Every structure is written in C-alpha cells, then in structure tokens.
Amino acid sequence: MDTIYALATARGKAGVAVVRISGPLAFLAVEKLAGDVPSPRRTALRVLKNSEGIVLDEALVICFEKGASFTGEESAELQLHGSVAIINAVLQSLSEIEGLRLAEAGEFTRRALENERLDLAQVEGLADLIEAETEAQRRQALKVFSGALGDKAERWRSSLLRAAALIEATIDFADEEVPTDVSPEVLDLISRTMTELEAEIAGSKMAERIRDGFEVAIVGPPNAGKSTLLNALAGREAAITSEFAGTTRDIIEVRMDLKGLPVTLLDTAGLRETSDVVEAIGIDRARNRAAQADLRVILLPSEGADPEMPPQEGDLVLVGKDDQGALSNSVSGKTGHGIDAMVSHIALTLSERASDASTAIRERHRIAIQDALVSMESARNEVLIGADRAELAAEELRRAVYALNCLVGRIDVENILGEIFSSFCIGK
C-alpha cells in the first residue's frame, strides 16, 4: 500500500493550509520533515526542513495512529502557513521520500471506505457535506455522514435476517413435527420493515430537493412586474425589465439561499394569448416549468385579474407593483414592499415540506430500497401461501438483504465508486 499525500485545503493564499499524509510511511515522512514523531493526537509545533536541512516552515503537526485516523491508516496532518511557496516546497519534499506519492482525487476517503471507517452512504454524505451551500443542505448531509442511513439499514437487515432464520428453521425441521407456526412473527417482521422502507422512499424526493434545490416560479400575465421582482430578490439585474408587455421570453434562473433553503427562482414569460410565434413558445415553456415547480408566486397586474394559471396548494397569489402597500396581498419589486412577507411564506412552506425528508438522499438509495421492497413483498406472498413455500420465502428475504447491503456498500461497491468519487477533489 502506497503512502499518499496531498493538500487538503483549497489552493491559494490562506491563513493556514493543511497537508495530509496517509499510509504505512506517514510517520517516517513526518520524522524526515519535523525531526521526530510527536505523540499521536497531540498538536506539536515543529520546524519543517527538507532533506538538505533548509527550513521550509514552522508548522503544527498532528499524527494519528493506525486504526484511529480518518483513513484508518497511520496518518498525519501538517498545518502550514497558507502560502503557495510553502505548500509547493512541502509537497516537493514529500515527493522526494521513497514510497510516497501524490494522492488521487478522493483517495483518502476511498481508503476510509476500504478500511471500514465509513460506509458508502457516509461517503456520499461526505461528498454532499463538502458541496453543501445552505443550512438545510448542511444539516441533511451531516445526518447522512454521521451514519444515519447505515444505522437504519442495519436495523432493517437484522429484522430480515431474523425472519429468514425463522423460516429456515422450519425448512430444517420439515420432516419432523414443527413446534410452532413461525409465520405470524415472520409476517410481522416483514410488514414492519416494509412500512419503514416505504416511509424512507416517500421522504427521499424531498431529500433530493434539499440536495438539488427547490424551484420557485414567478408566473402571471405580462407586465405584472415579475422580472422586477426577481431582480429585487436576486439583488442584481438578472432579467430584462421594460414597460413593454411580453419582454421575458425564455426562463431566467437565479439560484439563491432562501433562509437556509437552496432555491432556484424562475422568471417566466407573461401568460397571455399571442400571435407572436416566439412569445408563444416562451409561454408554453413558462406554463410547463411553472406547473412542475415546487411553488409558484402568481403575480397579478391588479386585484381580481385573471391569474391565467390555477394556484396549487402552498402557492402565493399577489398583486404586483403595489409600491406603497395599499393592498394586503401585494408586493413591489421597486420599493421592496411585501418582499419579506413573501420570502417568509415561501421559506415556511418549503421547510415544512422539507421536514418530511428522509435519510435516503440519492436515486441510488431509492433504487436499492425499492429493490428490497419488491423482494419483501414476494417473500410475504410466499409466506402467506403456506409452509411448503418456505424455501422461496427465505430466498426472497435474502434478496432483500442483498439490496440493503448494496445500499451501504457491503457489496457491489466497485460499480458505483467511480461515480461517487468523481465529485471529490484531490486531498479529500
């Protein structure tokens, strides 16, 4: 096993830069640079020198023993002054040590997975945690990273293994008198686990939204002030505004952090009958995209005007361009009146929905859970048919366990690793 090293913090000037080293020669490398190996898990101030004795930097050095590090291997972290020249000099010195090489993207995490310091779902949680931009994303990713999905999978797995063991016991005793009918307990175990898996699937759509962002569309008739409102929310001129009805044709997207929730705001073409071919295409797009959005702000030019699109649950219907707030349900992109109330409503509505989010946050998780459910359903049917189908029932339960094993990466890992680690950078 090679010993790997890499800059773990972002490149460029910073107060501190951290270089990580992991593998069997990690302590040896520290000794070469720092003169000794400080006691594990203790921060030690050391002068780092290269092989010619030239001082590179004064740094904080932390060593981690094998079995008690992020990767599970002997490893060390060098907290350097964050200068490009120091980083380069230290990386250069490390490269000159026999048996050390620069880490590949995601290689530290991959080793953590191989050494069972993390399960696959935790690796995915870590990738999301590094990507997290908003509070909701941070919380969700941290939950997965801390092993919440793996814990659940372990519980489901042991229920299914118990059910399978009960059934298998009846197979072994098939020729003899079977003391008790195990089917009620088996059915109960299967049903209870299925209910939990179904809840997980139900919440996974919302969890994906937290990862990828909610869509909020601003829709309504032309000239209602949609683009002006979007620009006010974005804090920049993202969309063109004009006094001419039908200015916005294509969909304009602005990503923002709305009280901790990741939201993509959509400005859409004003909805009306038109003979203009290009405008008509824009209106079609507007209708489709708005219909699929998580929430719509329907902006009207005046009170009682036709919204041109029926509001759905949670949608806001507001009168636009009400600069002084003469109406109760109104907003003005120009003066900012009503914007706080609107943002609060959107954030509240979306965060209520987000509270249903599960720990299954990726399509991969959903597919594995769905596979497990299909097998459990078959197992249940076999048990209901009768004791002579015990072998088939046990087989289906084993299949369900296999699907759950895939979920946390006990098996079939290689196929998915490439995809997962493609989002990691060097040093992670």
Ligand SMILES: Nc1nc2c(ncn2[C@@H]2O[C@H](COP(=O)(O)OP(=O)(O)OP(=O)(O)O)[C@@H](O)[C@H]2O)c(=O)[nH]1
């Ligand atoms: N007084 C006032 N004028 C506004 C407000 N919002 C927009 N306007 C004006 O109304 C006109 C249309 O505004 P837009 O924001 O382009 O309206 P829109 O709904 O995006 O229009 P379409 O692109 O045609 O669908 C422009 O002349 C804006 O300056 C507002 O809050 N108050």
